[in-house]
Amino acid sequence: MNSTTSTSRSLERLVLGRATRDGDGVKLTRVLTADLQQRLDPFLMLDQFGSDDPNDYGGGFPDHPHRGFETVTYMIAGRMRHKDSAGHEGLLQNGGVQWMTAGQGVIHSEMPEQEAGSMEGFQLWLNLPGKDKMCAPAYRDIQSQEIPEVLTAQGVRVRVISGVFEGVAGAVNRPVQTYPTDALYLDLHFEGDALFVQPMPSTYNAFVYTYRGEVAVVSKQGQTQAVGLHHMGILRNEGEQVQLQAKTGTRVLLIAGQPLREPIAQYGPFVMNTRAQLMQAVEDFNNGLFTP
């Protein structure tokens, strides 16, 4: 397979996130909103936060519950302390990832451990299949140095958070862990004017998010479509690969996964398959079943 015989995904749609606040007044941009959950199945939400003003993040995210999915927090800058009702605690900091499986239910908090300086990062919500929604809660605290990096011949530094890039398994897949949705989560740092190529089945739902600079989606016949700063680009389900071109200094998240194709029922921090399961989640939470 080479660039003359394979086809690359084109850009389907650009999405500019919506400014909002969550937790105790933390300012953030909600990039993947509820109306995109079907289109981007198995991903339920993507928040981007970034500020130098402690008034924008100081409140943090005090105790709140989750059930039925996973939260993946990727810190670019700053420090946040995680604690949950399953007894896990960890410090999330520069370049590190926290992968929390809420499963049958956790109550957790994510609180800043800084009073000044920059706080920047992302939180992605990854859905679980119905059969796994009531699994035991789990937690992975992955430090920056544990995330494998691959520097491509073209000059793209690829941080492999999840999935596989050029045969290198992501931090969350080590030692051996596979996900029903085969989630791919790559952080791409362009260290030269470079073309990045990743094979991808056309059935996988995929998007890019540009957080420095601007990236071009390169589709068939070298046609390019720009995804500007702070935009999400949803990639069309076609072809066998994704091709991205950018200049030095550009940074982009590439996120993709195999859709679950199950009904999605959400009530705030609970994501199940049916309304009855949501009502059960609320009842269980009210009855204190989320705390051991």
Ligand code: MN
């Ligand atoms: Mn949370």
